[in-house]
Amino acid sequence: MKTVSPLSEQKDIALEDVHPCATCGARPLGVCADLKGHELQNMACNSENVNVSAGQALVHEGDPNPFVFNVVEGAVKLYRILPDGRRQITGFLFQGDFLGLGGRSVSTVTAEALTPLQACRFKRGDFDQLLNAMPALEHRLVSLAGDELMAAQEQIVLLGRKTAKERLASFLIRLGERQQQLGGAVNHVLLPMTRLDIADYLGLTIETVSRVMTQLKTSGMIRLLPGNDVEITDPDRLLALAEGEG
């Protein structure tokens, strides 16, 4: 059923022939989304597959930062620690997310796997050369950076002006949407992170997260499922709460 356009470059490499990118679930989501076959080949040659287990760190805050990553499978938390031990999780990464836009010479965050993780790793220098060679890659990177900035903005609003209840509602809605994009079930949210992680992401304490979680449950907006998952039973009301309408 395939038809080949007469305008397509005959010498190009088919996407299906690039290993291991051909079977990579993250490819249509990551920086490499818009690349043609031969470009993808070029990427693959300069990358390295990395597998780490849950709890392992990809990079440490303050350390030299010679790599950039693309998450292929699994989840990552990014965090910074204040001198007295207070921790703030600045973001979570999932399939297709890129790590390495900020902090070129020295990492400003620690990146730690939440689950067994598979990632695609590039030397910074190599990646910069790839950027030079492929405008489509740099375009895509600008686009991803824009998305990240919008997400950061959203988080700033959450931390600056929302109540604990609104924060948790926003968190569950956003995580649910993200997982839906990645092919997950509607209104079923997987939480690969602990309550402490959620608290440190939302600027709260573990106790407050726990209390608010039961409040949302009691008021019928969510159900707590076995295995640390959550079902959103009243999406409309949870969304209204998340956006601060009341």
Add this chain to the structure above:
Amino acid sequence: MKTVSPLSEQKDIALEDVHPCATCGARPLGVCADLKGHELQNMACNSENVNVSAGQALVHEGDPNPFVFNVVEGAVKLYRILPDGRRQITGFLFQGDFLGLGGRSVSTVTAEALTPLQACRFKRGDFDQLLNAMPALEHRLVSLAGDELMAAQEQIVLLGRKTAKERLASFLIRLGERQQQLGGAVNHVLLPMTRLDIADYLGLTIETVSRVMTQLKTSGMIRLLPGNDVEITDPDRLLALAEGEG
């Protein structure tokens, strides 16, 4: 006293011949920093000078967003409003800062001038074409995006985990550093924004900002100068406070 390298391109346009970029104070700081003469010429042809007075908005949250801007002179606040009126200022822009990375079709923030403002405006489509034509421009944009992401990260830590005192200390330190970069006096911080703006930026109320300001004054770290300015009288102690050491 000038010497012309024999390797330089003879046909290139000298930077001094590009108007109005030649005299633009923001050029070495903005997206156009790394551009050669003919490239700058190309930028100038596709841009438009915009002047607005203090209090005027460049873009409104939720409106279509057909332009990107580069701040030439003056200061801007970016903010979002929740349905019930709560406001969060997500950032301030100064000379050389770029506006338009996130929210391509619809603006996610309102951008409002704090002072009389001069900016360089591009149609989004034109700017995208410029990006295509000039790799150096897109490189610079990626770099600026990385800086913005790091700043956003910093703000997330501030809002998530710092006390009111630490927030204000961080704010004054950061603003002072920024103004020093722009040629301002050391330890002398200009505040073009009101207490309400500061409060809405730091996730506090106007009263708390005022109270903490006098606390910092009383403890000898700052002095309040006429004209809403601040002098940092004990930079070391203020910095230690800002970073959360105690």
Add this chain to the structure above:
DNA sequence: CGTTCCATTGAGACCCGTCAATTTCAGTGG
């Protein structure tokens, strides 16, 4: 079956928000 880690629940304290009064200051006009 004990250990360990994580989540939940409760009681009290504290930081910051809310509400309200007062002061300061810049701008204006007499």
Add this chain to the structure above:
DNA sequence: CCACTGAAATTGACGGGTCTCAATGGAACG
């Protein structure tokens, strides 16, 4: 030069949402 005015900033008293400290419950694991 001074009084008037309105907005912004400061200061005070009080209350509430979240944190702290502490105990209990519950699931995974050896």
